[in-house]
Amino acid sequence: MPNSRPLPTIPVNTIGRLSLYRRLLLEQVEAGARQVYSHELARLAVSTPAQVRRDLMQIGHTGSPKKGYELKQLKENINALMDDSDGQGIGLAGIGYLGRAIMNYFGGRNPKLTIKAAFDTDPDKINRVISGCRCYHIDQIPEVVKKENITIGIVTVPSSAAQDIVNRFVRTGIKAIINWAPTPLQTPPDVFVESRDITMSIEKAAFYAKTLNSKKK
Numbered sequence: 001m002p003n004s005r006p007l008p009t010i011p012v013n014t015i016g017r018l019s020l021y022r023r024l025l026l027e028q029v030e031a032g033a034r035q036v037y038s039h040e041l042a043r044l045a046v047s048t049p050a051q052v053r054r055d056l057m058q059i060g061h062t063g064s065p066k067k068g069y070e071l072k073q074l075k076e077n078i079n080a081l082m083d084d085s086d087g088q089g090i091g092l093a094g095i096g097y098l099g100r101a102i103m104n105y106f107g108g109r110n111p112k113l114t115i116k117a118a119f120d121t122d123p124d125k126i127n128r129v130i131s132g133c134r135c136y137h138i139d140q141i142p143e144v145v146k147k148e149n150i151t152i153g154i155v156t157v158p159s160s161a162a163q164d165i166v167n168r169f170v171r172t173g174i175k176a177i178i179n180w181a182p183t184p185l186q187t188p189p190d191v192f193v194e195s196r197d198i199t200m201s202i203e204k205a206a207f208y209a210k211t212l213n214s215k216k217k
Contacts, residue, residue, distance in 0.1 A: 010058055010081075017055050018078050020045055025075045037068035089116035089150040091174075093165045094157035095125050095135055098180055102154065103131035116148035119165075138168065145172040152176045159183035166193075 024044045028036055038049040038056075045052065056062070056069070061077045063069040092099055095118050103115055118135045120126060125135045136144050144150070153169035155162050155177060162181035169177060170191055179185055179195045187193055 014055050014058055015082070017045065017047070017051075018059070018082060021052070021055070022075060022078045022082065025071055025078070029071050029075065034071055035068045036071055036074075038063060040068070083110075083112040084151075087112045087114065088152060089114055089148045090152045090154060091115075091117050091119065091141070091145055091148070091150040091169070092133070092154040092156065093119040093138060093141075093169075094155065094161075094181075095120045095122070095130055096156060099154075099156040100131055102156065102180075103133055107132055113152075115154075116150055117144045119144075138165065141168045142172050145169075145174065150174065152178070154178045154180070155185075156180045 021041060024041065025036065038052045041047075042049045042052045053063075056074070059077050059081050061069070061074055090113060092103065092115055095103075099118065103118065106113075106115060115133050118125075118130060118133045119138045119141055120135055121138055126137050128135050150172075151174060153166070153174045153176070155165050155169075157165055159181045162179065162183050163185060166177060166179070166185050166187060170187060175190065176192045177185070177187070177194070179193055180198070182197050182199050185193055185195070
């Protein structure tokens with residue numbers, strides 16, 4: 001396995017906001033706009049002008065008080081930071097309802113990011129094309145990751161199988177994993193993990209709904 005490397009110095013939350021800004025900028029470009037001011041982008045992103053300016057300074061982009069930010073150049077600068085010029089392949093493990101929903105939703109949204117392969121253990125799914133993506137047995141993860149140049153793993157398997165899948169991904173050299181299984185994962189320090197726990201999110205929302213509604217009584 002390659003030597004450990006530190007994660008990039010740009011904060012994770014900043015990367016998330018830059019992704020949001022890019023989508024908003026694309027909408028503005030498609031609407032015919034050429035410039036945008038920090039307060040306009042902040043309003044669209046439900047943020048503050050100061051936060052927008054700080055985030056864009058992270059990529060060395062500064063605007064003009066009179067003209068704001070030139071949309072096309074700003075979008076290109078964010079692209080240069082976020083995207084790999086050669087594109088990146090994604091492997092998704094677990095073709096249940098959630099896995100299929102992710103494949104259907106994300107397909108074609110970013111030409112630089114493509115779900116190249118899906119993995120499962122169900123004989124009825126293996127060697128089939130599902131939602132436009134070929135499905136392989138999980139034992140084929142090493143060869144398929146190498147063949148398809150996959151650099152990102154998505155985990156949508158049950159929690160009992162999640163760590164095994166992550167271990168398989170990590171052994172192939174994958175350094176970025178999105179985990180939808182409702183369980184914490186053990187990974188090396190040089191592997192980035194983004195966890196999404198649907199149950200936790202719903203229960204957090206339920207807590208605030210209960211708390212805020214109780215104040216009305």
